[in-house]
Amino acid sequence: MACMSVLTRDEAQTRAQLLDVHRYTVALDLTTGDETFESLTVIRFAARTGADTFVELKPAELRSVVLDGENLDPGTLDDNRLPLKNLTAGEHELRITASMRYSRTGEGMHRFTDPADGETYVYTQMFMDDVQRVFAAFDQPDLKAVFELSVTAPEGWTVLANGITEHLGEGRWTAAPTPLISTYLVAVAAGPWHSVRTEHRDLPFGIHCRRSLAPHLDADADEILDVTRACFDRYHEKFEEPYPFDSYDQAFVPEFNAGAMENPGLVTFRDDFVYRSAVTDTERQTRAMVIAHEMAHMWFGDLVTLRWWDDIWLNESFAEYMGYQTTAEATRFTDSWTEFGVVRKAWGYDATSAPPPTPSPRRTSRIPPPRSSTSTASPTPRAPPRSASW
Numbered sequence: 001m002a003c004m005s006v007l008t009r010d011e012a013q014t015r016a017q018l019l020d021v022h023r024y025t026v027a028l029d030l031t032t033g034d035e036t037f038e039s040l041t042v043i044r045f046a047a048r049t050g051a052d053t054f055v056e057l058k059p060a061e062l063r064s065v066v067l068d069g070e071n072l073d074p075g076t077l078d079d080n081r082l083p084l085k086n087l088t089a090g091e092h093e094l095r096i097t098a099s100m101r102y103s104r105t106g107e108g109m110h111r112f113t114d115p116a117d118g119e120t121y122v123y124t125q126m127f128m129d130d131v132q133r134v135f136a137a138f139d140q141p142d143l144k145a146v147f148e149l150s151v152t153a154p155e156g157w158t159v160l161a162n163g164i165t166e167h168l169g170e171g172r173w174t175a176a177p178t179p180l181i182s183t184y185l186v187a188v189a190a191g192p193w194h195s196v197r198t199e200h201r202d203l204p205f206g207i208h209c210r211r212s213l214a215p216h217l218d219a220d221a222d223e224i225l226d227v228t229r230a231c232f233d234r235y236h237e238k239f240e241e242p243y244p245f246d247s248y249d250q251a252f253v254p255e256f257n258a259g260a261m262e263n264p265g266l267v268t269f270r271d272d273f274v275y276r277s278a279v280t281d282t283e284r285q286t287r288a289m290v291i292a293h294e295m296a297h298m299w300f301g302d303l304v305t306l307r308w309w310d311d312i313w314l315n316e317s318f319a320e321y322m323g324y325q326t327t328a329e330a331t332r333f334t335d336s337w338t339e340f341g342v343v344r345k346a347w348g349y350d351a352t353s354a355p356p357p358t359p360s361p362r363r364t365s366r367i368p369p370p371r372s373s374t375s376t377a378s379p380t381p382r383a384p385p386r387s388a389s390w
């Protein structure tokens with residue numbers, strides 16, 4: 001049985017010294033059936049010296065590989081690694097077409113059909129190495145690039161992405177190119193979303209959920225957007241660095257297997273945060289804190305990014321610190337540190353008293369699920385997470 005090769009830190013360092021990745025042009029076709037979608041990736045990059053290297057991909061079927069106009073043999077794909085042999089120094093263009101599988105595990109491109117109304121939604125979760133389930137990539141956090149995305153979706157769907165999206169007609173969408181970002185931060189969410197849109201500081205802001213939750217999102221839209229605007233303004237005061245992306249969308253997505261994910265310009269949250277019944281103010285405070293935490297990552301995590309995963313502790317700890325602090329400073333939840341002291345601090349004690357993590361970098365939840373009774377879909381155990389990360 002094939003076991004996907006996990007990139008080691010040494011391999012990542014070697015590849016980062018070799019490559020300068022400029023731009024990914026990615027075209028996804030989401031209209032080809034329930035099981036798979038089509039994925040075309042064009043990667044423009046430079047090699048600093050002549051060397052062998054590889055690009056990662058986990059396709060259902062690898063259709064073609066063209067490097068600088070020359071066909072390579074798709075049969076050379078070994079697990080998730082496609083070798084690029086005898087690469088010469090200088091500029092290159094790699095063009096890969098493949099059919100990719102939708103997932104039902106929250107990894108890569110998750111596909112969900114709502115039992116309430118039969119509507120279908122897809123969204124990505126690329127952390128840590130799941131971009132390879134969606135398109136071909138030199139998949140490590142320090143090989144940042146510009147991502148230019150286009151999507152063909154069923155008619156009636158809305159496509160959200162890191163950059164502002166535009167509908168060209170007949171289900172064809174493009175997203176504005178991103179600034180330099182890491183592969184694990186690319187995001188797409190597509191479906192017949194219910195959206196509440198506004199503008200703040202001349203940037204489009206939106207919140208989105210599946211249609212069947214629309215009344216519940218609408219009921220809380222003012223509160224969610226108030227928290228969003230207040231935190232956004234407070235971060236500008238604190239960081240003195242303009243928000244680095246062109247829009248701020250927050251999508252509450254179904255069957256998300258973590259709590260939330262800080263994709264630049266398109267934060268995803270588990271849709272248990274769209275409350276469907278009366279909740280306590282503590283739960284509303286938790287949601288506000290998660291909004292603030294993810295927004296902190298726009299600067300610390302997304303604009304400035306860890307070189308390798310061993311610095312995730314700093315990425316998450318700082319977002320957590322900023323999240324609680326900014327919630328207390330800028331929103332009506334002025335005593336958010338009490339929750340931290342009662343709940344989150346104990347997770348820290350638990351983590352520091354536990355054995356060190358195993359060497360395997362396989363996934364842990366990016367963010368633990370909310371501790372509300374509405375959280376039923378998560379595979380994460382109820383015990384405090386081993387990782388203190390949110």
Ligand SMILES: [Zn+2]
Nearest residue numbers: 297316319390
């Ligand atoms: Zn975080």
